[in-house]
Amino acid sequence: MRWSDEHLYERILAKDASFNGRVLTGVLTTGIYCLPSCPARKPLASNVRFFRDEPAAQAAGLRPCKRCRPDAFYRGExxxxxxxxxxxxxxxxxxxxxxxxxxxxxxxxxxxxxxxxxxxxxxxxxxxxxxxxxxxxxxxxxxxxxxxxxxxxxxxxxxxxxxxxxxxxxxxxGMSPGAYRTMLGSDHFTLAMPAGLRVQDVLAFHGRDGQSVSERVVGHRLHKAFLCEGRPSVLSITFLEEAVEVSLQGAAGPAAVATAHGATLRLLGWQGDPSAFESAHPRLARGREGLRVLLTLDPFEALVWAILGQQVNLAFAYALRRDLIRLVDLHVGDSLFAHPDAARIAALAVEDLLALRFSRRKAEYLLHAAAEVASGRLLIEGRTTATGVARDLLALRGCGPWTAQYVLMRGLGFRDCLPVGDTGLTLALQRWFQLEARPGPAETQSLMAHFAPHRSLATFHLWSSLKGTPA
CATH class of the missing domain: 1.10.10.60 (Homeodomain-like)
Known part of the structure; x- marks a missing residue:
């Protein structure tokens, strides 16, 4: 090591990040080793020993600091x-x-x-x-x-x-704590209508496949079949003038009703208050005030849809989804079928999907993704950072940036996502900015930077500007 201990101690007092990767600080009194830039309170010089790398620090019986995470740094994280x-x-x-x-x-x-x-x-x-x-x-x-x-x-x-x-x-x-507590003992509940909710958009979006076997829109009512606490069930949402009435058929008990409540909030885009975006970008929002990013019922459903929708037209993607849901056959209620979970899809064979007109590659991608989720190797529920989820999704075979960003946006509700390469988005950007040609990936990134940190909602507005229903 070419630096004196005195010089290195000065560097850790200065929290000098330029020395990260060159040396590690061992704190003998606490039994940990740190990066020079560690923000923790600095030890006395007499309690410090310097190491060239992690194996040397670990050989001395030290463990990595949980604040500066030298182990993550040396793994390239x-x-x-x-x-x-x-x-x-x-x-x-x-x-x-x-x-x-x-x-x-x-x-x-x-x-x-x-x-x-x-x-x-x-x-x-x-x-x-x-x-x-x-x-x-x-x-x-x-x-x-x-x-x-x-x-x-x-x-x-x-x-x-x-x-x-x-x-x-x-x-x-959408309710008081007391009302929530009462709801847990029932099979139905009522929510106040979110301010400015575009009910027709919600119904059109969730009913965009008129032949769907897992969703059905009848008048002002949406029926959504899903697995609730492991049991095929139907969530029915009725839109009134100032309230939303919700009922659950199938699963029962406090955990099931709590799941149904959370699912309802997702389907309504409850956490996606658009007011900040509309204040910042009134021209793009004009005529569509109240538009929200509506989520799938759970993140895995978004991942399945994203894989099915890769490089095929919407009509064919809808057909593949319907056939997959029928194949697993989680029948419930009035000729509805719950969307299958990861374990049930992972149990299928490639040949099962080839018989449904899946390409071999798409079948392999879907089964691999389902197996990763079912085994717990890929965690997509309850994740806290878009960056962490995107990293894990991109490690999947067949999952590129568009698929990852779509799942982040529609499966997990992250607000600043950008599905670069989406054909609908590039067409909408060409029209909105009056470009001679559709923008490529780099230009898409540049044009959409204007809408950060609301690029998910901006994407929905641009899709909607094409007068179609977003996928």
């Missing part, structure tokens, strides 16, 4: 992303431990400004909005598990007042 995902997981598990954004920043070992930048790039939310979301989801989980005292629940969720808890709960779930 983004250390900032690793730290962010670690603190997000902590907040999901115990939201009351993070009463304000500053607590998140401290746990992540960074300043608030840097934390907000990372949230913008990876989470597509402000840190405060993320904390609100995980607090209310934590409260919903506790109610479904049988916790009854709402005052205690408010405090346990990280709220200083019952009124603040009730307001946040109503805004995020």
């Amino acid at each position: 983004d250390a900032d992303l690793a730290r962010l995902e670690s603190v997000l997981a902590q907040a999901v598990a115990d939201p009351a431990a993070f009463p304000e954004v500053e607590a998140l920043a401290e746990a992540a070992g960074m300043g608030v400004t840097k934390l907000k930048d990372l949230f913008r790039d990876h989470v597509h939310l402000q840190p405060a909005a993320f904390l609100q979301r995980v607090r209310i989801q934590w409260a919903c989980d506790r109610l479904a598990a049988g916790q009854c005292d709402l005052t205690d629940l408010a405090m346990d969720s990280g709220y200083e007042s019952a009124s603040g808890f009730h307001e946040a709960f109503r805004r995020q779930t």
Whole structure:
């Protein structure tokens, strides 16, 4: 090692990131090793030993620091992303431990400004909005598990007042905590209509395949067949003037009703309040105020659709989806079939899909993706960063950037996604910006940068500007 210990100690006091990868700092009193840039409180020089690489530090009995994540750095991962995902997981598990954004920043070992930048790039939310979301989801989980005292629940969720808890709960779930608790003992519930919800757009979107065997639109009612707590069930959503009435047929019990409630919010695009986008881009939103990014019932359904829709026209993609759902045969209700889960699709053979007019490559891609999800090797439920999910999706055979971005946008609700290469998007951009030709990938990125951090909703508006129903 060509530097003196005194010089290296000066570098760690300065948190000099230029020395990351050149040397590791071992802290003998805590038994950990760190990157020179580690934001943790610095040890006394007498307690420090320097190492050339990880094997040398580990041979001395030291383990990697959980704040600066030297193990992630040496694997070539983004250390900032690793730290962010670690603190997000902590907040999901115990939201009351993070009463304000500053607590998140401290746990992540960074300043608030840097934390907000990372949230913008990876989470597509402000840190405060993320904390609100995980607090209310934590409260919903506790109610479904049988916790009854709402005052205690408010405090346990990280709220200083019952009124603040009730307001946040109503805004995020469409009902009061007491109404949610009552709902768990029933098979139906009512939500206040989201302000400005474009009901006809919701019905047209979910009913865009008029021959679908898993969705059906009748008047102002949407029926969606799905697997609820492992049982084929039907979610029926009726749109009234100022409310949405929802009923569940099939699965029963608090967990099933809680699942049905969450599914309803997804189908309505509940978390996608468009007001910030409309204020920033009134010209693109004009005439479509209230448009939201509507989600599939779960992320795996979005992944299946994205694979089926690759390089075929919509009519053929719809037919493939219908045939796949019929093949698995999760029949429920009035000639409806639930969308199959990953395990059931993974159990199919390539020959089963070839008989349905799948190409061999598409069949192999679908079965591989289903097997990865079913085995737990690919986690797409409950993920906190778009970057992490995109990385894992892109590792799948047959999953390119368009497929990954589509799943992020429509399966997981991330707000700043861009399905580069989408033919509908490029046509809409050509018309909107009055271009002589459709933009290529680089120009698409450049044109859509104007709409960040709302590129998911901008994509929906551009699709809708073609006078069709987005896929």
